[in-house]
Amino acid sequence: FRNKKKKIPLISGDEVDMDLNQMDPECPILWIRIDPDLKVIRELQFEQADYNWQCELRYERD
Structure with missing residues (x-):
């Protein structure tokens, strides 16, 4: 299977790399x-x- 990493924007404005496998x-x-x-x-x-x-x-900050 292929590696499914993707940059996801959060509501805080940050972008994080998430492993979506x-x-x-x-x-x-x-x-x-x-x-x-x-x-x-x-x-x-x-x-x-x-x-x-x-x-x-x-990933949720609060």
């Missing part, structure tokens, strides 16, 4: 971030693949 080719979303400022008072539950959680933990 483990990413599901059918899902173009890296991770989901809902209400980061905690302005909505409600319980939310959503599922995402382990790879998506890892991307969020590694």
